[in-house]
Amino acid sequence: MMNSTAVDVSDLHVRRGGVDVIPGLSTAVRSGEITGLLGPSGCGKTTLLRSIIGLQRLSAGTVTVLGVPAGSPSLRHRVSYVTQHTSVYGDLSVRENVRFFASVLSAGAGAVEEVMTTVRLDDVAEHRVDRLSGGQQSRVSLAVALLGDPEVLVLDEPTVGLDPVLRHQLWDMFKQLAADGRTIVVSSHVMDEASRCDRLLLMREGLLIADDAPKALLERTATSDVESAFLALVGALEVR
């Protein structure tokens, strides 16, 4: 599986309300890697992720996931998605939420307990989700995304608003998931999370301004952190 292509985006155009949100974007995501999608808020990250899931209406171009068109029925068991919202039911307990989504995915009762342990929510399993902290709620959402052993995980800003300790724990978990052979595409606007990715896609105004490994990106731009690299790339574009 290593180094084969999990997601292939070819000449993607998305136009919404007369605005080109993504005016032509191509990239490929390799299997078993953590690909970080970074860029300022409003640059089209969510639109690109929704295109990979197959929830976005495309104006032109193709998105292929695991060899079939994005959004194909066969992918609904193999690809999971964490939206920017928590996307779980606040008025249900953690276990009720996970159990409901497990029955939608035909995942067994064992899977329910397993994912709650993975995200360390066992001790609050009976608590209502809307009574939990923001960080715990994000983990409920992540637990749901882990159900049914998906091959590709698409995570839209899963660490937003979390404290640094929790953010580190989550990134350790992403590393572990990738080490197990899963492909992770994760968006963030926190540039310092970039160093934990295998590959970085830097996005600005709907276009990719970089598509590289973090180390190579820093070398190429002669900078020491991703934020400076981002600024250097934007500066170079504006000079041109």
Place this chain on the structure above:
Amino acid sequence: MTFSITWAVTRRVLTQLRRDPRTMAMLLAVPCLLLALLKWMFHRSDAMFDFVGPPLLAMFPFIVMFLVASVTTLRERASGTLERLLSMPMGKLDLILGYALAFAAVALVQALVAVSLTVGWLGLQIAGSVVTLTVVAVLDAVVGTTLGLFVSAFAQTEFQAVQFMPAVVIPQILLCGLFVPRADLPGFLSGVSDVLPLSYAVDAMQRLQTSPGMSAGLVQDIAVVSGFIVAGIALGAATLRRRTP
């Protein structure tokens, strides 16, 4: 369509309703309080109560369930859970049918309470069978539910969804034959009235009020209301979009 997924949706919606006792209490109590109010208004004339009681027994649950159904699916949209479900192996029909079944269960309890109250305590006299009256009341509430599920596809916010109530429900109340007998409506309005579900619901109730037994007309009304339920579910599923702009 997968039965286990539909059932999972039904169970989940019922659990959520159980967690919200205030909504449950309103769903069950409001139609009853309105019927009691009606009885009080017509305290001088039992005949008048017998005349308007059955149609309103069709109308109140219809309105209440329409409102609840049109707002709950929007909550699902706003919380992001709809998007998540549609990225999973969730059939569009599974979701709509799951909701419809859950609300149908509520409608059943609602109808049992409302009919027991009006027939048992408020002394409503009807010529037809009380069991059929209950069945028609349940069907009316379910048709309100499916209509609510359908129109919620056209609303982006709760504000918009609530506006569908005067736009979609009030014309049905005006044209259903309670204010002006449907036969006396001008030709065009009579035609409009012929394609609205509440007209058949009220017609069935009026037949139950005046004549005993199952007449052909009553059977036809029940069949039409059931047809609207099926159509509402099918349209609700068809208008749900996986891919959105």
